[in-house]
Amino acid sequence: MSSAATLQHADVHVSHDAHHEHHHHETFITKYVFSQDHKMIAKQFLVTGIIWAIIGGLFSVIFRLQLGYPEATFPWLEDLLGHWAAGGKLKPEFYYALVTMHGTILVFFVLTAGLSGTFANFLIPLQVGARDMASPMLNMLSYWFFFLSSIIMFCSLFIQTGPASGGWTIYPPLSALGDASTGSILGMDFWLVSMAMFIVSALLGGLNYITTILNMRTKGMSMTRLPLTIWALFFTAVLGVLSFPVLLSGAILLLFDRNLGTSFYLSDIVVAGKILPNEGGSAILFQHLFWFLGHPEVYIILLPAMGMSSEIISVNSRKPIFGYMAMVGSLFAIAILAFLVWAHHMFVTGLNPFLGSVFVLLTLLIAVPSAIKVFNWLTTLWRANIRFTPGMLFAIGFVSLFISGGLTGIFLGNSALDLHLHDTYFVVAHFHIVMGVASFFGMFAGVYHWFPKMFGRYLNNTMAYIHFWVTIVGAYLIFWPMHYQGLSGMPRRYYDFSSWISFNQFSGLNEFISFVAMIVFAAQLLFVFNFFYSMFKGRKVTDSNPWGANTLEWTTPINPGHGNWPGEIPEVHRGAYDYAKDGKEFIPQDVPVGDDESKH
Amino acid sequence: MSTVTMEQRKRIHPHKFTLWVGIGSLLMMFAGLTSAYIVKRNQANWQTFDLPQFFWYSTVAIILSSVTIYLAEKAFKQRMMQKYRSLVVTTLVLGILFIVFQLLGFQQLWAKQVTLTANVSYSFMYVIVGLHAAHVLGGLIALIVLFAKAFSVKTRSYNSVPVELVSTYWHFVDVLWIYLLIFLILIR
Ligand code: HEM
Numbered sequence A: 001m002s003s004a005a006t007l008q009h010a011d012v013h014v015s016h017d018a019h020h021e022h023h024h025h026e027t028f029i030t031k032y033v034f035s036q037d038h039k040m041i042a043k044q045f046l047v048t049g050i051i052w053a054i055i056g057g058l059f060s061v062i063f064r065l066q067l068g069y070p071e072a073t074f075p076w077l078e079d080l081l082g083h084w085a086a087g088g089k090l091k092p093e094f095y096y097a098l099v100t101m102h103g104t105i106l107v108f109f110v111l112t113a114g115l116s117g118t119f120a121n122f123l124i125p126l127q128v129g130a131r132d133m134a135s136p137m138l139n140m141l142s143y144w145f146f147f148l149s150s151i152i153m154f155c156s157l158f159i160q161t162g163p164a165s166g167g168w169t170i171y172p173p174l175s176a177l178g179d180a181s182t183g184s185i186l187g188m189d190f191w192l193v194s195m196a197m198f199i200v201s202a203l204l205g206g207l208n209y210i211t212t213i214l215n216m217r218t219k220g221m222s223m224t225r226l227p228l229t230i231w232a233l234f235f236t237a238v239l240g241v242l243s244f245p246v247l248l249s250g251a252i253l254l255l256f257d258r259n260l261g262t263s264f265y266l267s268d269i270v271v272a273g274k275i276l277p278n279e280g281g282s283a284i285l286f287q288h289l290f291w292f293l294g295h296p297e298v299y300i301i302l303l304p305a306m307g308m309s310s311e312i313i314s315v316n317s318r319k320p321i322f323g324y325m326a327m328v329g330s331l332f333a334i335a336i337l338a339f340l341v342w343a344h345h346m347f348v349t350g351l352n353p354f355l356g357s358v359f360v361l362l363t364l365l366i367a368v369p370s371a372i373k374v375f376n377w378l379t380t381l382w383r384a385n386i387r388f389t390p391g392m393l394f395a396i397g398f399v400s401l402f403i404s405g406g407l408t409g410i411f412l413g414n415s416a417l418d419l420h421l422h423d424t425y426f427v428v429a430h431f432h433i434v435m436g437v438a439s440f441f442g443m444f445a446g447v448y449h450w451f452p453k454m455f456g457r458y459l460n461n462t463m464a465y466i467h468f469w470v471t472i473v474g475a476y477l478i479f480w481p482m483h484y485q486g487l488s489g490m491p492r493r494y495y496d497f498s499s500w501i502s503f504n505q506f507s508g509l510n511e512f513i514s515f516v517a518m519i520v521f522a523a524q525l526l527f528v529f530n531f532f533y534s535m536f537k538g539r540k541v542t543d544s545n546p547w548g549a550n551t552l553e554w555t556t557p558i559n560p561g562h563g564n565w566p567g568e569i570p571e572v573h574r575g576a577y578d579y580a581k582d583g584k585e586f587i588p589q590d591v592p593v594g595d596d597e598s599k600h
Numbered sequence B: 001m002s003t004v005t006m007e008q009r010k011r012i013h014p015h016k017f018t019l020w021v022g023i024g025s026l027l028m029m030f031a032g033l034t035s036a037y038i039v040k041r042n043q044a045n046w047q048t049f050d051l052p053q054f055f056w057y058s059t060v061a062i063i064l065s066s067v068t069i070y071l072a073e074k075a076f077k078q079r080m081m082q083k084y085r086s087l088v089v090t091t092l093v094l095g096i097l098f099i100v101f102q103l104l105g106f107q108q109l110w111a112k113q114v115t116l117t118a119n120v121s122y123s124f125m126y127v128i129v130g131l132h133a134a135h136v137l138g139g140l141i142a143l144i145v146l147f148a149k150a151f152s153v154k155t156r157s158y159n160s161v162p163v164e165l166v167s168t169y170w171h172f173v174d175v176l177w178i179y180l181l182i183f184l185i186l187i188r
C-alpha cells in the first residue's frame, strides 16, 4: 500500500508496524516482563489469575473444612496458618478473613482481571484485525497496576491482625471501625489501597479495549461483522469504565471515615459500651455506592463468558450462531439493565417499598434478554453436528449453569421472597452457580479453545475430560443442596451451625458438600498441571486453524509475533459465522464473497 | 505496508478517543460523589455554609487558563513556537494559581470552623473539591511534560496530538470545576 495511505499522525502504530518483524533488542525483560505485546500481557493476566485462583480456591477448602467438620481439629492447619488455627481449629476471626479474601480474590482478581484481562487482551486485537491495542503502553500499565494491587492484597494476608474480614462487600460500619473486628484494623486499609490500584488497572484496560474495538478494526470489519466475543468484551469494558469509578468514590469516602474521622457512613454507633462521636452518616449510602458497581460487576464477570461460549458453541456446532443480532441486542439490553437494578441487593435495608417494586420490575426484566440468549444457544446446538472438544463441553456446561442459576435469580428478584431468602445459603447457591461457576466454565472454555493460539500447543484431552466431568458434577453437588439449606433459613457467613437445632439436620449435608469441594479443588489442580505441562510439553499445533474457525486470529501464523500478521492485515468480507454455507463447512472472514454465493 | 487502513483514517485518533472515554469514566466518579451528596443532604444533620471567596478567584484562574491553553494549541498548529511556549507557561502558572487559591479557600473555611469532620456536608465539600484539585494536579504534570518538551532543543516534534490531548483534558477539569461550583452553590 502506498505511503499516502499511511496515517500521518498515527506514528505509534506505523513505526511499530515497520519494525515488528525484526525487533533488534528484545531481551527477556522486554519480551516477558515489561512487554507491550497484547498477547504476552494476556498471558501475564492469565498466569497471575491462575495463581490467585489456586489461593482463593484453597481458602474455600479451608473454610469448608470448618463448616463440614465443626467439631474436628486438623493439626496440619496449625502448621499452615500458625496462630490463626491454634490447636488445629480455625479461629472465627480468621474464618471471616478467609471468606472475605475468597470472595475478593475470586470476584475481582480471578474473574475480572484474570478473565477480561486475559481474553480482552488476547482476542480483541486478533479478532478485530489490529496489530496491537490502541495504546500498548497503557495496556502494559494496566497489567502492572494489577500486579501492584495483587502484591498489596497478598501482603495483607500476612498482617498480624489478619486481612480484611468484613465480607467481599465490605459494608460499614464493620469495615469502617478497627474496633469492630480485627480484620478491620490494618487489613481493611490494605484492601482499600489494593482495590484502588485494581480499579486503576481495570479502567486503563477498559479504555484500551473500547478504543481498540471502535477505532482499530481492519478494513471491512464493520461492527455487525464482529465476533460475539468482541461484542461481549466491548460491553464488559463499557460496564467497567462506568461503574468502577463509582466504587472508587465509595472507597475513598470509606478511607476518609477510617483514617480521618469523617462520618460519611457512620452514625450513632456504640462499641463496647462507648458511644462514638460520629454523627450524621449513613451505612446504607455505602451500599448504594457499592452495588451501583456491584451489580454491573457481576455482568463484567459474566459477559466475557457469554461471548466466548457463543463463539465456541457456534464453531463446534459447525453452524452459524442462531440470531446474531438478537445476541448483540440482548447483550446491550443486559448492559443497560445492569445499571438499573442495584437495589435488589438492598430489599431488606428499609428501602421504600414503592421504590423496591420498581427495582423488582427492572430486575425481572433481565430475564428477557437472558432467555433470548439461552434460546439462541440451544437453537444453535439443536440438530448440530457437535464436536465435543473440551472447550465445547465447558461452553455447554456454561449454558447449563447459566440456566440453573438464572432461574433462582428470578426467585430472589421478588422482594417478597427475598425478605426470607436474603443472606441465606440460597443466595450463595444462586450466585455461585450463575456467576462463579458459570464464568469459570466460560473461562475454561476459552482457555481450552484458544490455548493452541496462545502457546502453539494443545492441552492434554484426557486430563481435560476428567477436569470437565468432575467439575460440572461436583459443582452441582456442592451448590444444589445449598438452595434447600437457604430455603430453610440457614444464614450465610456463619462460622458454626452446630449449636442451632434447626440447622443440625444439615450437618451430614455440610460434610458432604465440603467433601465434594475438596475433590473439585483437586480436579482444578489437574487443570493447572495440564496447563503448565502442555505449555512446554503439549502436542504441537501443526494446522494454523485447528478448529476450522472463521475468525481472524486463525489467519495469523501458528506462533504470531508482535504485530500479529507478518504481512498485511487481512481484509474482512463477511461476518464471523458463515458455517455450513453453500456446501462449505466454514468460510473464514477474510475470504471474499463469491458471485454466486447465497445470502444466509 | 501500513497498519492504519483507509477506513481508520476517517476515525478520530485512538488516543483522543481513549481520553474521551476516560473523561466519561471520571465523570462517573464525580457523579457518584455528587449523588451521594444529594442523598445525604435529604437526611438529618446537614449544615449549610458559604463557599470562600478564594474559590471565585480560582474560578477566574482556571477559566483564563482554559483560554490560554486553547490559544497555545492554536499557536502550535500554526507553528508559532515562540508564542506557543509562552502560552504553555502562562497556563502552567494559572493552573498553579488555581491550586493555591483552592488551598487558601480551604484555609478560610477552616478558620470559620468549617473543618473536615465537623459535619458531613463539610466533609463532602472537602472530598469533592479536593478530588477535583487532584485531577488538576494531574493536568499540571502533563503540562510540565509539554513544557519540558517545548523547551528541549533535542526533540522537535510537530505532532499536535499530545498538545491536543492535554488541552482537552485541561478543558475538562475546567468545566468540571464550574459544574462542581454551581452544584455546591445551588444544592446545599
Ligand atoms: C435473571 C437474572 C437474575 C436475577 C433476577 C438476579 C437477582 C438477584 C437478587 C435479587 C439478588 C440479591 C439476593 C439477596 O442478597 O438477597 C442476587 C444476588 C446475586 N446475584 Fe443475581 N440475579 C440474576 C442473575 C445473576 C447473574 C447473571 C449474576 C452473575 C453473573 C448474578 C450474580 C449475583 C451475585 C454475585 C449475587 C450476590 C452478591 C452478594 O450478596 O454477595 N446474578 N441476584
Ligand SMILES: [Cu+2]
Residues within 6 Å of the ligand: A294, A295, A298, A341, A342, A344, A345
Ligand atoms: Cu445484582
